[in-house]
Amino acid sequence: xxxxxxxxxxxxxxxxxxxxxxxxxxxxxxxxxxxxxxxxxxxxxxxxxxxxxxxxxxxxxxxxxxxxxxxxxxxxxxxxxxxxxxxxxxxxxxxxxxxxxxxxxxxxxxxxxxxxxxxxxxxxxxxxxxxxxxxxxxxxxxxxxxxxxxxxxxxxxxxxxxxxxxxxxxxxxxxxxxxxxxxxxxxxxxxxxxxxxxxxxxxxxxxxxxxxxxxxxxxxxxxxxxxxxxxxxxxxxxxxxxxxxxxxxxxxxxxxxxxxxxxxxxxxxxxxxxxxxxxxxxxxxxxxxxxxxxxxxxxxxxxxxxxxxxxxxxxxxxxxxxxxxxxxxxxxxxxxxxxxxxxxxxxxxxxxxxxxxxxxxxxxxxxxxxxxxxxxxxxxxxxxxxxxxxxxxxxxxxxxxxxxxxxxxxxxxxxxxxxxxxxxxxxxxxxxxxxxxxxxxxxxxxxxxxxxxxxxxxxxxxxxxxxxxx
Amino acid sequence: xxxxxxxxxxxxxxxxxxxxxxxxxxxxxxxxxxxxxxxxxxxxxxxxxxxxxxxxxxxxxxxxxxxxxxxxxxxxxxxxxxxxxxxxxxxxxxxxxxxxxxxxxxxxxxxxxxxxxxxxxxxxxxxxxxxxxxxxxxxxxxxxxxxxxxxxxxxxxxxxxxxxxxxxxxxxxxxxxxxxxxxxxxxxxxxxxxxxxxxxxxxxxxxxxxxxxx
Numbered sequence: 001x002x003x004x005x006x007x008x009x010x011x012x013x014x015x016x017x018x019x020x021x022x023x024x025x026x027x028x029x030x031x032x033x034x035x036x037x038x039x040x041x042x043x044x045x046x047x048x049x050x051x052x053x054x055x056x057x058x059x060x061x062x063x064x065x066x067x068x069x070x071x072x073x074x075x076x077x078x079x080x081x082x083x084x085x086x087x088x089x090x091x092x093x094x095x096x097x098x099x100x101x102x103x104x105x106x107x108x109x110x111x112x113x114x115x116x117x118x119x120x121x122x123x124x125x126x127x128x129x130x131x132x133x134x135x136x137x138x139x140x141x142x143x144x145x146x147x148x149x150x151x152x153x154x155x156x157x158x159x160x161x162x163x164x165x166x167x168x169x170x171x172x173x174x175x176x177x178x179x180x181x182x183x184x185x186x187x188x189x190x191x192x193x194x195x196x197x198x199x200x201x202x203x204x205x206x207x208x209x210x211x212x213x214x215x216x217x218x219x220x221x222x223x224x225x226x227x228x229x230x231x232x233x234x235x236x237x238x239x240x241x242x243x244x245x246x247x248x249x250x251x252x253x254x255x256x257x258x259x260x261x262x263x264x265x266x267x268x269x270x271x272x273x274x275x276x277x278x279x280x281x282x283x284x285x286x287x288x289x290x291x292x293x294x295x296x297x298x299x300x301x302x303x304x305x306x307x308x309x310x311x312x313x314x315x316x317x318x319x320x321x322x323x324x325x326x327x328x329x330x331x332x333x334x335x336x337x338x339x340x341x342x343x344x345x346x347x348x349x350x351x352x353x354x355x356x357x358x359x360x361x362x363x364x365x366x367x368x369x370x371x372x373x374x375x376x377x378x379x380x381x382x383x384x385x386x387x388x389x390x391x392x393x394x395x396x397x398x399x400x401x402x403x404x405x406x407x408x409x410x411x412x413x414x415x416x417x418x419x420x421x422x423x424x425x426x427x428x429x430x431x432x433x434x435x436x437x438x439x440x441x442x443x444x445x446x447x448x449x450x451x452x453x454x455x456x457x458x459x460x461x462x463x464x465x466x467x468x469x470x
Numbered sequence: 471x472x473x474x475x476x477x478x479x480x481x482x483x484x485x486x487x488x489x490x491x492x493x494x495x496x497x498x499x500x501x502x503x504x505x506x507x508x509x510x511x512x513x514x515x516x517x518x519x520x521x522x523x524x525x526x527x528x529x530x531x532x533x534x535x536x537x538x539x540x541x542x543x544x545x546x547x548x549x550x551x552x553x554x555x556x557x558x559x560x561x562x563x564x565x566x567x568x569x570x571x572x573x574x575x576x577x578x579x580x581x582x583x584x585x586x587x588x589x590x591x592x593x594x595x596x597x598x599x600x601x602x603x604x605x606x607x608x609x610x611x612x613x614x615x616x617x618x619x620x621x622x623x624x625x626x627x628x629x630x631x632x633x634x635x636x637x638x639x640x641x642x643x644x645x646x647x648x649x650x651x652x653x654x655x656x657x658x659x660x661x662x663x664x665x666x667x668x669x670x671x672x673x674x675x676x677x678x679x680x681x682x683x684x
Contacts, residue, residue, distance in 0.1 A: 199640035221673025281609025
């Protein structure tokens with residue numbers, strides 16, 4: 001078993017037994033469910049929206065070279081820079097170089113999951129640059145030295161008391177149970193950062209080929225300030241975020257908002273295509289787009305899982321997932337939690353170390369049902385499992401166990417015999433008072449669950465007794 | 471700035487080109503109408519503003535627009551007002567002088583301590599009660615920095631839905647002409663703490679549209 005897998009099991013067991021954590025997650029997801037239910041009624045046909053979004057992303061992903069080149073050309077025409085990064089190392093290096101050349105001491109960041117994926121903040125901090133997360137949820141988890149808990153709601157796992165205590169300890173603010181006051185504290189604190197930072201780093205929800213613009217979606221306005229005030233703007237994004245046309249946003253923006261939070265449309269949908277132009281009042285002097293591959297082109301080459309690149313990172317599959325609802329976002333130990341992460345991370349980080357994520361699912365398909373771009377998530381989880389088995393990286397004990405299971409199940413007398421043996425053994429454990437002790441073979445199962453009474457005979461025997469026939 | 475060596479570009483593109491030789495599976499499904507058509511645009515815009523917490527004031531002429539802006543300013547704490555330097559706003563604001571310091575966008579970006587900003591917009595969207603602004607509307611900070619953002623618009627700027635506003639961006643070259651375009655829907659908000667909706671996270675707490683019908 002890999003270390004990542006052991007850590008996952010430990011954290012998952014701990015979190016699913018933590019009633020406070022369960023309460024907070026349940027409250028958040030209930031609010032989300034209500035809001036999304038209402039949000040969908042604003043569409044004449046939600047299914048048609050999903051189909052359109054699928055069509056747009058399918059078109060883009062299956063012509064990725066064409067649209068990326070179109071985007072790049074437009075950005076360059078407008079004086080911007082486009083850098084293609086093979087992996088996290090190259091992206092970090094480029095951004096650190098831009099920071100060094102620009103004499104950057106402080107960076108304000110609006111939310112970017114790719115920056116988490118490539119551990120950008122740590123690289124900048126190592127060269128002495130202060131990095132300030134400006135999304136409120138991100139700001140909170142940064143103060144706690146934690147990664148985001150959820151890709152849309154980074155501080156979902158915390159209540160107001162915890163945030164108040166944190167602001168008191170880290171910012172010296174007076175304790176308050178009043179959420180608007182907590183927001184005001186963060187606003188005042190972050191305002192200073194926006195105006196003292198030399199560089200703003202944003203992600204991109206979409207990059208628009210025909211306009212040569214990146215678009216970011218935020219409710220708070222931190223994304224707007226991060227890209228308006230500092231001297232340099234760097235937009236960091238995965239290559240799969242490209243869409244063909246501006247017109248596509250007429251569907252993508254409201255669908256992303258509704259799937260993400262239940263809103264009809266997010267408060268600020270911003271398009272940026274370059275540095276400040278001649279005649280414009282303000283804006284950055286430099287505009288850089290960093291296009292990150294980091295395993296995405298390999299996923300593109302896999303026809304079976306190519307559509308995973310359609311993902312618009314709305315978080316709907318995460319919220320719908322019964323596994324997430326029980327273990328929360330941090331137990332996964334990876335950048336992208338929930339079903340999309342359990343498909344993506346084993347591909348990006350390696351099946352050998354991370355296949356357990358694809359196995360940690362009931363395959364109920366709730367994720368597939370809610371995905372606004374029709375990604376068949378639970379099928380991809382199953383494919384990862386198959387690929388893991390074929391790669392021979394799963395534990396030998398499990399291989400042996402499955403071999404034995406197949407041998408037992410492929411003969412009726414063997415099945416009957418082992419069924420009898422199992423019932424006898426369980427009754428013996430109970431009779432000897434070993435239940436719940438280390439000697440109880442059922443302990444891994446029964447430590448969190450009540451064992452039902454063990455029947456004296458099998459179903460077949462009961463049937464024969466009642467009906468006198470097989 | 472010296473161009474950065476980027477050998478990875480060709481490698482990434484090479485892999486992409488090889489991969490997309492074969493087309494991936496496509497999901498076939500419903501292709502119906504996504505949103506019901508918007509018919510009564512002014513009525514719908516006003517309703518959406520109520521829902522997304524935008525204050526919409528419909529005015530009949532420039533005199534009543536000036537009066538509306540004056541009334542709004544009277545509700546704000548003392549302090550500087552920033553105004554997009556446009557002939558329409560020069561005319562309007564000259565009628566509402568209330569002794570506050572004024573800063574025009576031609577003098578540079580707004581001061582951080584501005585109490586309000588007044589700008590024009592590129593379009594209004596009835597379907598969502600949104601305001602489309604660009605860098606031309608006083609710059610990037612003009613529409614996000616102050617506690618109150620006042621937008622002056624006229625009825626011909628109101629389009630029915632998101633499809634129409636994207637079409638307008640294309641037809642009028644708004645994205646081509648500006649380095650920055652933003653579709654604003656309601657005032658700044660966050661629900662990052664316990665999913666409780668709080669207004670005025672980093673941007674304006676109040677968004678006010680003065681919509682002049684003639």
